[in-house]
Amino acid sequence: MFKRTLIATAVIAAACASTTTSANTSTSAFFDDSTVSGGVYNMTRIRDRQPNGSEHFAENIHHSTTMVGLNFSSGLVGGVFGIDLGAHGTWDMWNSGSSQWSEFSLVDDKNKIKDGFTINRANVKLDFDVFKARAGYIQPSGPGVLGVNWSFMPGTYRGAEGVYSANGLTIAYMWADEYKNPWNYDMEKMTRNDAVTDKDDNVITKATEIDYVQSLGASYAFGNGYSVLGAWGEGEDFVDLYKFKLAKDGEGFNVSYHFYGMNDRDDKEDSLNNIYDGLTYQHVLMSKFNKDNWTFRAEATYTIAKGKQGNFVVRPTGYNGGFGKSNGAYEVWWDSRSDFNHNEEKAVFLGATYDFDHGWSAGASFAYGWDGKSNDTKVTTEKLKEIAYNLDVGYTFQSGQLKGASVKAHYTIYDLETDVNSWSTAFPNAFRDERDLKISFAMPFSF
Template sequence: MSLPTLTFSAPAKAEGFVDDSHLTGGIYYSQRYRDKRDMTVGSEDYGHYVEDLHHATFNANLDFVSGYAADLIGLDVAGFAAANLATGSAAHPNEISLSSANQRWGEDWSGDKGGFNLYKAALKMKYDDYWMRAGYIQPSGQTLLAVHWGFVPGAYQGAEIGGNWDFGEHGALSSSYLWSDKYKAPWYTEMYEFRAADNTTKIDYVHSLGLRYDFKNKLVLEASMAQAADFMDQYFGKVSYSFPVAGNDLRVSYQFYGAKDKVGDNTIAAYGSVNDEYDGLAWLQGITLGYTLDTLDFRLEAQTVKADGNQGFFLQRITPAYASSNGRLDIWWDAASDFDANGETSAFAGVTYDLKNYDLPGWAIGAGYAYGWNGKPCTTCTVDGKLADQSQRIDESAWTFNIAHTVQTGRLKGTLFNLHYINYDNHGSNPNYSGGYNNMFQDEIDIKFNVIAPFTIF
């Protein structure tokens, strides 16, 4: 196959690049009140809720997506501005504004600031069934690498290539590969290198390859593998299917997420002091069921975790430090906890009710309940110089409630107002992230109110 020529005329460049371009954006408002119960022995607030995140934040973004000059090459650029309208006394980043630190490895947990952040600047190309993006990018293919979100996404510094092949009635195949040497979460303004669990050892790059096959009969198969150089391998497989039950489709999926580090012999050490995360293959497996009956949408989901070793919980991102990268995980309950402790099994039931039959178009209410049991501590980490107490077992649960309204007509058409409430209960008495439970915190009440107003300029 011969390569396409790049010697096209100027009118051809301008016609495709300009005429198919789009400039969109959004105006966003976030208000949040999150309090956690203080279970630190000797604290004057012991047993009481204390402020964790109290803030009101304004965001606005612009996102330019060009057409393709000569049907071959284009450019995407996007950025956002943030302003803090109100900030509580808690110092850590609220993840909707900008951190007072410019990048993760300079983070001192001193709070937030306003400002501007460029989160996308990508050269893109397409030819036949193939496509490519390079620069500041968001994964758009089938890989295990993902980004954090505020109101806008984080970004990888790197390149992604992929292809899509349609075989008619026999199905369609999609595949992509992503390579990156730096990342930034959306609340940081500068790119930063990947690091291992000790927050010091540099990881030269991460990369991932993924495949998706749609059989066009409601059966979809997905698989992916990711690597952090000389540190971690990850694996993903998913089967999705839907079939009619009582006149409506029952949506079913099985999902497998695996991780295996390539460091050390899993000797006993405090979390973060070694890069030996897991003892053997760690995994999270899940099953999801979904069913829509008129104005009611039901979800019933469950997952179970095996994560022996120093870390003590399964983490979907390929580098363990906060905001250092992110990974794909299609099971999410918006219920505070990740329900991902070693040995933990958890289940979620939820329902959303569309109120259109009550002459309330665009209104919906929802509720959910999650329960996790048999959470174990990390098996080889130390607490106060001793092996974490392996006799511990902790259950956790959460109620969630949601009210949402999407404006249906007028100048504000498409604007979303969303109120989400979480009441999380840790059934143990350990203080936050202690006792060998390195990703489990204490009781929490979280109220989030968001407004999202999208717009199109051209």
């Protein structure tokens, strides 16, 4: 459960702040400058996958989940102190019994769907103009290597962050010791896997706690559309993370180069934590162009991920620390099912969207990955090849009670061209063919 100490700290700090000025002024600043925002959301999803050994599709995720989110951000008492609070709740409207749980429904500690509410933000904040700090249950806000998992709501770290920003330069440091993704109720210690022996000398895998993760990053905007970002971080005594970004923002276009890197700290050949052989990394090129009602995207990645894990993931706990147990500041989002991130894999993404005005938009995109190297030649020596085709249709309400609300449909046809089973040791992050339909509704509000 959320530990009460940090909540108490938030309350005490806000109370102490009130002593810096008169009671009336404090109350006025705290409430009069506050904002309340949130939204009502729904995700309905029909995802089918080919089971191993079959050419037919079977139900994988079938559900419709409604979510409500609410955020409170106070004004600054004495121009310095404030608090932020946020929570969300889910109601599973229907979920087929043979489906796996989605990443939108709240689940209990047995990964069983359990409707209810959870806190996703509770922190004190300090604002000294060029320097801002937050402590409690937070999401990263400055340049760095830490990120969160998302549904409609973000995941949450327990920690603190300080951000300095002036004259185009931004420097941020963040430290955290617990995390929860948006589909879990409770904060948890972050972990890695270790091999230990039981009382009968059998080797077993045990989750070992990581005491902290941390990130230090800086970015600089040159004032002519160019910007640069560099960051380092770590999962304590486990992995180091690196990020570099060079971007150019112009009138009607954005172009950027990204480098993401990871390196584990364990060189023992038989260790579970020796997940990579040397530095693993990914090069990324991203571009977006706007012309009249059209938006075009062209992106490409190249991955090197030698070692046991066989694919690249930007997290301070990696896959080794468990699914959804942390996340990194990764900007690539193709919404094409696969991560296209196996060792030596090259991948491209091309997309176009047209805005019809009056709220309607439609688009199509294509993702293709090839040349991924098998991580287990006993399974296959064939190179990985995977393709995804996407169609998008969206509408934003222009008037009436639903003005500003939007409905979007996204359909993906994903084909794994390489003849291997899902999650094989040859390609640990690849799965068989899928057909995936997502229909989402979002109605944000603020007052």
